[in-house]
Amino acid sequence: EEQKQQWLPGMAEGNLIGCFGLTEADFGSNPGGMRTRAKKDGTDWVLNGSKMWITNGPIADVAIVWAQTDDKVRGFVVPTETPGFSANTVKKKLSLRASITGELVLEDVRLPAEAMLPEARGLSGPLGCLTEARFGIIFGAMGAARDCIESAVEYSKTREVFDKPLGAYQLTQAKLANMALELGKGQLLALHLGRLKDKGELRGEQVSVGKLNNVREAIKIARECRTILGANGITLEYPVLRHANNLESVLTYEGTSEVHQLVIGQALTGSSAFR
Numbered sequence: 001e002e003q004k005q006q007w008l009p010g011m012a013e014g015n016l017i018g019c020f021g022l023t024e025a026d027f028g029s030n031p032g033g034m035r036t037r038a039k040k041d042g043t044d045w046v047l048n049g050s051k052m053w054i055t056n057g058p059i060a061d062v063a064i065v066w067a068q069t070d071d072k073v074r075g076f077v078v079p080t081e082t083p084g085f086s087a088n089t090v091k092k093k094l095s096l097r098a099s100i101t102g103e104l105v106l107e108d109v110r111l112p113a114e115a116m117l118p119e120a121r122g123l124s125g126p127l128g129c130l131t132e133a134r135f136g137i138i139f140g141a142m143g144a145a146r147d148c149i150e151s152a153v154e155y156s157k158t159r160e161v162f163d164k165p166l167g168a169y170q171l172t173q174a175k176l177a178n179m180a181l182e183l184g185k186g187q188l189l190a191l192h193l194g195r196l197k198d199k200g201e202l203r204g205e206q207v208s209v210g211k212l213n214n215v216r217e218a219i220k221i222a223r224e225c226r227t228i229l230g231a232n233g234i235t236l237e238y239p240v241l242r243h244a245n246n247l248e249s250v251l252t253y254e255g256t257s258e259v260h261q262l263v264i265g266q267a268l269t270g271s272s273a274f275r
Helices: 002-012 124-158 170-198 204-232 240-250 257-269
Strands: 018-021 037-041 045-056 062-069 071-079 085-089 101-111 115-119
Touching: 018 045, 018 101, 037 101, 045 062, 045 071, 062 101, 071 101, 071 124, 115 124, 124 204, 124 240, 170 204, 204 240, 204 257
Parallel strands: 018 062, 037 062
Antiparallel strands: 037 045, 045 101, 062 071, 071 115, 085 101
16 A cells, blocks of 8 residues: 555646566566575575566656566566666667557665565466456457448548549448457457446456457458558558557567467467467
8 A cells, every 4th residue: 555655646637657578578468487586684685686578667757667586477566767777778669659668677786674565476367457458458459440430431422433433432431340340349349348348257368358359350440441441541541550560569568479379279278288
């Protein structure tokens, strides 16, 4: 509670920025292999290691950093002004360009005992956070898909090809109909999962179903809409290729499609195929 009171009010007001440091350069889908380590030194903790692909890392006031300890993986509240902490910005991105992404570097970062998250032991803590993030993606991906379809529909009504609107051709209407069908199915899936969450009945593998399906279909929709817009689809006058580029990242962040397939497969068969 003391940690929450120290940081959450300022973050809720927008006066403080936080970031979540789990992923490492060599350990994305396998966070349990992380090399970042926290060692006890008296009553203090000393952290060494690095994190990669961390949203808001270079501008954050506080980082939640996950590290290996002698007592499993533990989380630590790390003020970014702490000596030994630094963050480098990832530049030249072609996707998610509106967000700031960075590498966190921890070199003998010394923290007091109360910096450790007391109730998060093992990977259940950070993975629980990822489940919440994946749940949001289920809806966000459908928002991107809807924007693409709406843009393509409007464009097809006004763009004339061989003396009639592009939207009057059967091929175009078939594309739009198929995309609207997948959008509707994805929205219904999101709604269903949201209702399960409200009742406290949502399981992790169900979130994987939603994330896998809705991102997969959203990126297909964005690419198909680009074909309707033709050359105009690659410009920033329309949102379609911007969504497609961003969805390329969404396809692999918060769990790759392959990881979600294995989560679903394990739920179906009872056997883990991760190792």
